[in-house]
């Protein structure tokens with residue numbers, strides 16, 4: 001093989017005495033897609049942030065680019081070294097245009113004035129090459145997640161980067177957007193870029209990866225070449241043990257049948273949700289499938305009173321209930337896990353302990369309002385152990401956790417409530433395989449104890465693996481329902497047909 | 508099948524010794540960040556002590572410093588609640604004046620005189636709740652609402668005394684303004700004003716750190732939309748914090764009235780809001796909300812009082828006092844930012 005474009009040797013990084021990386025090596029060649037895998041908190045993002053210059057490594061390690069040792073200092077240093085990163089959380093300025101974002105930090109000026117026109121023209125060719133369907137002058141705030149990602153990629157290409165890092169790029173993309181992204185990533189590989197691709201999704205790694213490097217607990221476990229890439233091998237390297245039965249479905253949906261817990265009737269918000277009805281029974285896990293933008297999250301928001309509705313009624317255990325705020329929903333026993341953990345879920349500056357206990361503080365309190373700190377501590381410790389959340393201790397701010405561990409903290413908050421109805425919006429987004437199977441078995445156990453569960457997910461295998469029945473939404477309507485036959489499992493094709501509206505063609 | 512990758516992993520280079528040293532270093536760092544501006548306060552005190560040739564650390568002078576810090580500490584405590592939610596209360600100086608005027612006016616009425624103290628507190632609470640209601644229920648920006656009440660309440664304060672100074676040399680409970688609580692007879696005593704201020708800080712700490720409401724306040728400041736989705740009654744939290752700020756401003760008004768036996772609706776409490784905000788920011792509370800502590804606020808208020816007192820002690824002219832105070836505030840906050848660099852919150 002030719003000489004590597006990037007070599008990292010013995011790179012370490014500690015945060016306040018916690019070792020996030022211990023002497024990690026990584027070798028990447030031009031024209032390859034190099035998948036980086038590992039459990040939540042294994043150190044993937046940290047390693048990449050060192051490459052991009054966001055973090056400074058501990059002394060001792062070495063980074064070579066095209067054979068030359070480099071010191072990467074600050075985000076501009078990363079760019080100067082030919083490295084661009086697309087972060088797990090996108091980092092565009094929504095109030096600026098596409099062109100301004102691409103030129104951010106290297107604005108063109110003429111006679112001291114911003115040369116907007118020239119900048120727009122300058123990004124035109126790249127946007128065309130990427131097949132973008134928006135203009136350089138469009139405000140980023142008006143773009144979908146997939147389009148924003150294109151802007152990030154355009155920014156990298158525009159900076160003439162040789163190494164492109166993508167940190168879980170598909171977590172907020174629809175299936176179609178992901179497909180487009182894959183095609184683009186392959187195109188970039190063909191053009192000779194080195195791409196480091198972080199993902200928890202095995203199918204993506206199969207589809208894209210030329211080589212896989214696995215990290216565990218901040219250490220290098222090893223690298224695999226294309227022929228060696230196998231799910232069981234990778235999982236064993238990541239977790240250090242076999243994760244046998246992945247999806248778990250031991251609960252009996254028939255046990256609680258005839259006892260509907262949540263019934264939403266004709267819910268509409270006048271915009272994205274146009275008259276949707278659905279029922280969830282006790283001990284039942286119902287999937288809510290559909291393409292991104294079908295209105296699934298909006299429907300969930302209507303149910304919990306987070307958005308005003310123009311019509312609709314809710315019944316809880318057969319009785320009509322009036323729910324106007326998420327607080328009232330919680331009091332009634334309906335809990336909701338948001339898909340947008342940073343903006344709508346977590347309190348990044350608050351400790352994990354407070355984040356986990358937030359919803360039950362009032363219930364636990366002594367004398368009605370004095371915090372019960374022992375109980376809170378115990379609950380947080382239990383959550384940490386139960387979901388194997390990786391952090392120094394329960395007192396650290398949630399913002400310092402890795403993406404997947406943040407998701408687990410948020411999930412723990414809902415589990416603490418022990419609700420009658422649990423609505424989970426993309427519950428395993430950004431979560432590693434080990435934790436995924438933990439979350440699935442938690443869902444299964446909750447169903448066993450009688451909880452009615454509604455799972456919104458864009459991950460079809462997940463929906464099929466854990467749900468008893470799938471309700472499919474399309475363009476704000478309930479397009480139909482797919483049930484399991486006595487002997488046949490839920491069929492992926494049926495769900496897709498309903499979600500895309502193709503079932504009419506078949507008929 | 509390739510042998511499992513674990514065998515390829517490198518052994519951990521850390522020894523138990525290294526771990527211990529690391530955790531010690533971490534503890535030190537946490538201690539430093541908990542102490543916040545305390546070192547700055549101590550350095551200022553010691554510096555002034557030497558520059559004034561030993562006149563700073565005397566029982567009498569320390570009493571004066573504590574007394575001077577008292578009213579601002581109380582206002583700053585209320586301001587801490589507000590800033591923790593990401594808001595601001597510009598009206599505390601005006602509310603203080605209006606409360607003092609209301610209290611003094613009532614204190615001159617023969618039958619109701621004894622009620623002047625609760626009247627002052629309720630006046631402050633009332634204005635604060637109105638602020639909070641406008642902000643929480645009408646969703647108006649705190650800066651605008653309290654900027655409006657800064658002016659409007661000032662007008663009301665003048666109206667209360669028909670734009671004159673109200674004077675009552677025999678105001679009940681005057682001791683809270685000028686008396687001292689004897690700790691050890693003949694040896695140590697502490698001004699009642701300071702006792703009140705410390706009590707306010709302690710109660711604020713209890714509320715912020717030991718109650719459900721306290722966590723909710725931090726949550727609203729940290730991420731308002733998430734707080735709403737988590738079922739927190741954001742409107743109630745907002746009304747509460749502005750109510751507290753108003754109540755403490757009312758208490759500050761009562762403290763001033765008792766100390767001066769008089770109040771003037773035009774002059775009393777002018778630009779007190781700035782000192783209160785300064786104390787909160789010096790104390791390390793984040794301007795965007797969600798981060799901060801009441802103990803930091805206490806230290807911040809003490810820094811302001813020590814600066815004023817020390818500069819007078821060493822005979823710096825009034826004009827230069829302004830310049831130096833401003834620079835110290837900027838410098839102290841810059842130092843704080845530097846100290847926090849590289850911490851988890853970025």
Ligand SMILES: Nc1ncnc2c1ncn2[C@@H]1O[C@H](COP(=O)(O)OP(=O)(O)OP(=O)(O)O)[C@@H](O)[C@H]1O
Nearest residue numbers: 015020040041042043044045046400401402403404
């Ligand atoms: N800014 C920070 N301050 C403190 N600790 C941090 C910081 N960033 C990362 N860490 C810690 O470093 C470890 C590795 O985190 P990292 O984000 O690299 O994980 P990851 O492999 O990307 O996980 P995920 O798949 O969940 O995104 C974690 O234990 C995390 O808590």
Ligand SMILES: [Mg+2]
Nearest residue numbers: 045088402403
């Ligand atoms: Mg990550």
